[in-house]
Amino acid sequence: MTFYQNILFPILIPLSWMYGLVIWVRNLLYDKGWIKSSNFNKPIISVGNITTGGTGKTPLVIYLAELLKKNGMNPGIISRGYGRTSQGMLLVHDGKKLLTDVESSGDEPYLMARVLENVPVVVCEDRSYGIQQLIDYYSVNVVIIDDGFQHRKVKRDLDIITISANDKREDYRLLPWGKLREPLQNLKRANAIIITKTNNFTPPNLHTEIQSIYKGSLYFSTIVPILMKYDSTGYHKSLPPSEPLFGFCGIGEPDSFIDSIGKLELKLSGKRIFRDHQEYTHTVITELSVQIKSSNCKAVITTEKDLVKLPDNFLTEFNIYVIKIEIRFKDEGAVLDLIQSVLRI
Numbered sequence: 327m328t329f330y331q332n333i334l335f336p337i338l339i340p341l342s343w344m345y346g347l348v349i350w351v352r353n354l355l356y357d358k359g360w361i362k363s364s365n366f367n368k369p370i371i372s373v374g375n376i377t378t379g380g381t382g383k384t385p386l387v388i389y390l391a392e393l394l395k396k397n398g399m400n401p402g403i404i405s406r407g408y409g410r411t412s413q414g415m416l417l418v419h420d421g422k423k424l425l426t427d428v429e430s431s432g433d434e435p436y437l438m439a440r441v442l443e444n445v446p447v448v449v450c451e452d453r454s455y456g457i458q459q460l461i462d463y464y465s466v467n468v469v470i471i472d473d474g475f476q477h478r479k480v481k482r483d484l485d486i487i488t489i490s491a492n493d494k495r496e497d498y499r500l501l502p503w504g505k506l507r508e509p510l511q512n513l514k515r516a517n518a519i520i521i522t523k524t525n526n527f528t529p530p531n532l533h534t535e536i537q538s539i540y541k542g543s544l545y546f547s548t549i550v551p552i553l554m555k556y557d558s559t560g561y562h563k564s565l566p567p568s569e570p571l572f573g574f575c576g577i578g579e580p581d582s583f584i585d586s587i588g589k590l591e592l593k594l595s596g597k598r599i600f601r602d603h604q605e606y607t608h609t610v611i612t613e614l615s616v617q618i619k620s621s622n623c624k625a626v627i628t629t630e631k632d633l634v635k636l637p638d639n640f641l642t643e644f645n646i647y648v649i650k651i652e653i654r655f656k657d658e659g660a661v662l663d664l665i666q667s668v669l670r671i
Contacts, residue, residue, distance in 0.1 A: 342503035349500075349508045356478045363481040364454040368461055369468045369668045370482040374475025376513060377497060377505040379578025379602050381488040382522035384434050384631070385549065385653045387472050391438075391445050393665060394468055402466035403439075404456045406473065407432035407449030409603040415456055418447040421464055428634045433603060434472065437634050453480050468669060475516070476507055483668040487516040490579060491523045491530035498532075513540040518664055520545045523582055527656040545664070546656045551586035556633065556646035564647065570595035571647060572623040574614065575632055576604025583629055586649050596621030606635045615643065 355361045371390065375381040387403060394401040407416065410432035418424065418431040419439035428436040431449055439447040446464040450456030453471060457480065460466040471480065475487055497505040513519065519540055521530060527546040537544070555564035570593045575583045580599045587594060598617060604610070618626060625645035628636075633648050655661050 338503040342500040345502070346500045346509065353478070353508070353512065361478075363479055364457075365481050366457060366461065366469070368466065369484070370457070370471065370480060371468065371484045371486065371665070371668065372471040372474030372477070372480075372482040373486050373488065374471075374473050374477075375488050376475065376507055376510065377489075377493065378501065378507060379505075380492075380582070381490045381578070382547075382549065382651075382653065383473060383488050384438060385651050386486075386488055386520065386522070386547075387470055388438055388441055389653045390470055390665065391442055393662065395445070397662070397666070399468050399669065400465050401468050401470055402446040402448070402460035402464055403435070403442075403470045403472060404453055404460060405432065405435040405438075405447070405449050405471075406451060406453070407435050408473075409433065409605070410435075410449060412449075413451070415448060415450040415452070415459060417459075418449060419445065421446040433631050433635055437631055438472070440634065441630070453477055484664070485515065485517045487513060487519045488522050489519060489532075489536065490582075491521055491525070491528075492579060492581065493530070493532055495532065495535075498535075510539055516540070516542065518543055518545060520547055522547050522549070522653070523579075524548050543660075543664070545661060547653050549582070549586070550652045550654055551589055552650040552652060553590050553592070554648040554650050556641065556648055561633070561646075561648050561650075566590060566592055567625060567645075567647065569593075569625055569645075570621075570623060571625050571627040572596045572598075572618045572621050573627045574598040574600065575629045576600035576602060577629055577631055578602045583649065586651070587627060590649070592627060592647075594627075595623055604632070604635075606632075606637065606640075608637075611637060611640050615640065618644065 373383050373387050391401045412430040418426055418435050421444055424439055435447050435449050448456045457469050460469055498510055500506045524546050553564050554561040573594050627647040630650055
């Protein structure tokens with residue numbers, strides 16, 4: 327438990343029970359058909375999780391979109407756009423070019439659109455409306471819902487859950503006591519579970535507990551960190567610099583960022599960990615710049631998700647290195663088979 331969880335322990339448990347009751351009632355209404363889900367005439371693939379943050383959804387969505395493109399499909403991506411300043415339906419990428427900025431779209435949809443370059447991406451609170459727009463106007467013949475496991479208003483053909491191999495047993499308590507967004511038993515609702523961030527595809531410690539609940543297929547993946555250097559034309563593969571770096575990030579599982587720095591054998595002289603989806607305001611950037619300089623660093627290392635939010639004055643002030651994350655599977659053929667099983671075009 328964290329320090330705050332220890333202090334708030336008497337309050338967190340009843341709040342967790344109340345949250346669990348609300349989730350149970352909501353799922354019951356969908357399971358019994360008392361609340362209907364929208365159907366579409368194109369395959370819908372959902373990528374979600376059962377815990378809060380840091381399970382590797384974004385790299386997986388990018389991987390699946392690229393896999394679908396390689397196999398002759400025209401995927402589109404729909405996201406809620408967590409943390410965005412806009413409301414309603416917003417087209418982030420039309421399949422040809424970026425049409426908005428990171429503040430309006432949210433960091434993860436913007437990153438996916440920028441990396442993929444030719445895949446339509448929309449953000450919309452009403453996922454059903456956003457999906458219909460993708461299908462009607464952007465030649466999309468398969469839709470990927472980002473963070474869709476709890477969004478039961480849309481019927482999906484393939485429900486994928488990502489689980490981080492770094493999860494701990496104490497994480498598996500309902501919010502706000504733990505990190506569960508719904509009971510672990512609800513894993514049964516998924517069509518496939520992908521274990522992410524494994525060490526060379528080794529099953530994690532909680533593998534047995536997961537398998538005792540979920541009897542379907544488990545797919546094991548790992549992340550491959552790739553060092554990139556940013557310049558005015560974008561960012562490109564780079565050799566490790568000899569100079570020490572200052573590392574910072576604002577992601578759901580910062581330990582994986584630090585682990586990637588170790589794997590790349592980079593030298594750190596300082597670091598700063600922000601909350602997930604950190605907004606880099608003028609005040610935050612000013613304080614960060616002071617901290618970097620006090621560590622006698624001229625170069626920094628961060629994540630792709632953080633890079634897209636950094637202002638131009640910061641990008642020109644320091645040498646910028648980026649860790650690009652790519653997902654790898656123990657059996658990539660099995661993942662392709664899983665995807666092809668739902669395509670009905």
